[in-house]
Amino acid sequence: MSAGYRGYRLFGHRATIQDVITAQRQALDKALTEAPSADLARPLDDLVAEFVERFRLDVPRLDRAGITQLPIEEVDIDVSQDPMRDIRDRGRPFYLKGTAVRISVPFSGEPELFQFGTSYFATPIAAEIDGNRLILTHAEIDPSKEAITRDFDSRLNRIEDILRQSQQAAEDWNRQISGIVRPRLEARHTKLEKDKKLLLEDPMTPAAPPSAAPPASAGKRLVTERFDVFISHASEDKDSIARPLYWELNAQGVTVWFDEAVLELGDGLRRKIDEGLTKCRYGVVILSPHFFRKQWPQKELDGLVARETASGEKAVLPVWHEIDRDAVLAYSPTLADRVAARSAEGVAVVATKILAVLKK
Numbered sequence: 153m154s155a156g157y158r159g160y161r162l163f164g165h166r167a168t169i170q171d172v173i174t175a176q177r178q179a180l181d182k183a184l185t186e187a188p189s190a191d192l193a194r195p196l197d198d199l200v201a202e203f204v205e206r207f208r209l210d211v212p213r214l215d216r217a218g219i220t221q222l223p224i225e226e227v228d229i230d231v232s233q234d235p236m237r238d239i240r241d242r243g244r245p246f247y248l249k250g251t252a253v254r255i256s257v258p259f260s261g262e263p264e265l266f267q268f269g270t271s272y273f274a275t276p277i278a279a280e281i282d283g284n285r286l287i288l289t290h291a292e293i294d295p296s297k298e299a300i301t302r303d304f305d306s307r308l309n310r311i312e313d314i315l316r317q318s319q320q321a322a323e324d325w326n327r328q329i330s331g332i333v334r335p336r337l338e339a340r341h342t343k344l345e346k347d348k349k350l351l352l353e354d355p356m357t358p359a360a361p362p363s364a365a366p367p368a369s370a371g372k373r374l375v376t377e378r379f380d381v382f383i384s385h386a387s388e389d390k391d392s393i394a395r396p397l398y399w400e401l402n403a404q405g406v407t408v409w410f411d412e413a414v415l416e417l418g419d420g421l422r423r424k425i426d427e428g429l430t431k432c433r434y435g436v437v438i439l440s441p442h443f444f445r446k447q448w449p450q451k452e453l454d455g456l457v458a459r460e461t462a463s464g465e466k467a468v469l470p471v472w473h474e475i476d477r478d479a480v481l482a483y484s485p486t487l488a489d490r491v492a493a494r495s496a497e498g499v500a501v502v503a504t505k506i507l508a509v510l511k512k
Contacts (some may be wrong), residue, residue, distance in 0.1 A: 163269035164276035169318040203333045209322040212261035222254040255287040270317045282495035382409040387440035398502040440473040
């Protein structure tokens, strides 16, 4: 029998919860230093409470009592790497029909913290994040109820063990925030009050600066932000690959144009996509059966290819998702010849390959 798991990998980031706390401490120090002087006139307790809420960490907690089973699905399972099967070409996927059993596990807390374990050597755990739910999938050619239950219990126990350690570290940090913030704000407030006594009673009146017409851009929001990559994808692939890849790249410091993170209410879709294409160094194009059936993603790809043609520089970074070379070849022989990452390798591996290109 061959088993496999689909989706995002929990605790797969190279950083740990302690690294997150260190980053929070540095960000808090910067925020305290740069806090506007006008804010210091507000009640101290209110300011402290706001800083605590802003920089505290809320590690997820699973609600096992709320676990529900989702509909059973028939799925294609790649058995090309199964040593027990006689497969000649193991460099290409070889699919057999199998059964996927899924459970939904509600949780509270910040889903982003599922990326970070407590050790640099922790083994990632297969699961998907869907809003405030974890989705665990057991996919197998011929599954048994005992094997499914054993697998889910094992993964949930491992997840909760890591979360408990992270929660302890986060709670220690949360208790420290108030003690860091209050004396820093009090010291700045005291200095500002002292500085007020330096105001001269009869200062010299400075000459008024010459009036000037407001710049043509006054009243307009200038958008100058640039991005490392643009993720072009079909909406059906958002949960399975696009959003997890965005989280992984973003966590590693890559600036990403991703529709749900960039588009705001009232934005024109075509205009914003064109803007994103021009402001990105590369376009990560997630090629899938859904992609080739969609109009918008193909227009995005056309825009990137046109940019390559005009500049002579590579702009398209393809990722094959639930698709093989023959399917890509049928759509575009040129695309099929490009070196591509495969989502089956895992989101972390795909992100690493993208980072390698960005660093060149």
